[in-house]
Amino acid sequence: MRNLKSCINIDDLARLAAKKVPAPVYDYVEGGADDEVTLIRNSQGFQSYQIVPKALQDVSTIQTRTRILGCQTALPFYISATGFSGMMCPKDAELAGARAASRFGIPYTASTFSNRSLEQISNCAASDKFFQVYVLDDENLALDLNLRAKQAGYKAMVLTIDTIVGGNRERDARSGLTIPPSLTLKSTLQYMLRPKWLMQYLLSDGASMGNFPHLPKVSLGDSQAFVEAMSKLFKKDLTWNDARRMINEWQGPFAIKGIMSASDALKAKEAGASAVILSNHGGRQLDGTPAPIELVEEVRAAVGPEMEIIVDGGIRRGTDVFKALALGANACSLGRAYVRGLSAGGEAGVIHALNLLKTEFERCMILAGCSSVDQIGPEHIRKVC
Secondary structure, three states, rough: OOOHHHHOHHHHHHHHHHOOOOOHHHHHHHOOOOOOOOHHHHHHHHOOOOOOOOOOOOOOOEEEEEEEEEEEEEEEEEEEOOOOOOOOOOOOOOOHHHHHHHHHOOEEEEEEOOOHHHHHHHHHHHOEEEEEOOOEHHHHHHHHHHHHHHHHOOOOOEOOOOOOOOOOHHHHHHHEEEOOOOOOOOHHHHOOOHHHHHHHHHHHHOOOOOOOOOOOEEEEEHHHHHHHHHOOOEOOOOHHHHHHHHHHHHOOEEEEEEEEOOOHHHHHHHHHOOOEOOOHHHOOOOOOOHHHHHHHHHHHHHHHHOEEEEEEEEOHHHHHHHHHHHHOOOOOEEEEHHHHHHHHHHHHHHHHHHHHHHHHOOOOHHHOOOHHHOOOOOOHHHHHH
C-alpha cells in the first residue's frame, strides 16, 4: 500500500500501518496472546454466518441511526478505548480518533490509560463520548476520575474487567516492546527506521499519562519508574461487588466489557449494568476463548430484549456489523479496525477506516433488503453447518 487512497479495506490499512510505525509498535497493535488462536478466531468467527437477503424490498433510502448507551448515533458502531494511542499517532494520539468519530456522528471511548487527558479528549470534538475505566486500588483516585468524567460530559462508563493480569503477548517479548516504548539494542534500529514517527514521538507527550499527571514522565529509553507506578494502580481482588459499587457511583449508562458467557451477562444485568460488551480483549489476554460473535445468540436469550449487547472483537467489514446485529447485538465497537487507520494516517487514517466500514455497512443493508437498522433481524442470518 502506498497511501490511504490505495487502501480499499481495513486489512489494507494494516499493511500501510506496517510502513508507517516501528515494527514493535505494529506488532503491539496486531499481536495477541500465546498462539494467537483467539486473535485469529475473532475475525474468522464471522465467516461461520451467512447473510440471508430479503428480495424486493424498498431500499431507495436507508436509515442507519440507532442508540448506544443512551446516545443517538449515526451508525451502529463506535470507537472502543485503546490505551497509549501516542504510540500509534504521536502527534495527536487520542484526539485524532475523537475528532474523526465526531465527524461521523458516532461515540468515541476514552481510555483510562490515554496519553491525552479525558478533559482534552472531551474538548477536542462535540460528539458523545464514553469513558473506559478499570477498578483501581486507590478509591479516592477512582472517585476523582469518576467526578472528572462527569464534569467533562462523558455520557457513559465502560468498566473493563479482563485485565487483572496482562496476557502473554509473545510478539511484544520478541520485539522488546515495553509500555511506553523503551530503547533496547533490538528495538533501537526499528525505531530509527521510522524517523518521522521517532521525531514526532520525541517532540510530543507520547510517553505521558494524560489522566495521571503524578506518574513519572518516562523517556524513550527508561521505563522502569513508569512500570513500578502502574503496577500499584490496579485492584487485584476485583469482584461483582466492585462493579455494583461503580454502577451506583456513576448513576448513568454503564457497560461491563469483558463478558464472555451468558451466566456472567446475567450477573451484569442483576448488578444494574445497562449493557454488556462481549469481548476477549481482542485476543490479547486469554488465548483459547470463543469469538465474541459466537456468543451473541445465547447471551441475548439469557438477558432478554431490553439489555444492550455490544460486540467487540474481529470487526473488519461492514458486513461483520450487519451479522452481529442480525444475531441480536445492538452495536459493535471498533478496536484494531480503528487503530489500523490511526497508525496508517492519523486522523485522516481513522476517517478513512470509518468511511470504509460505513460504506460497506450501507451497501450490505441495501443488498440484504433492510431500509433501517431496526429491520435487521434473525431472518437475515444463518449458521454455516
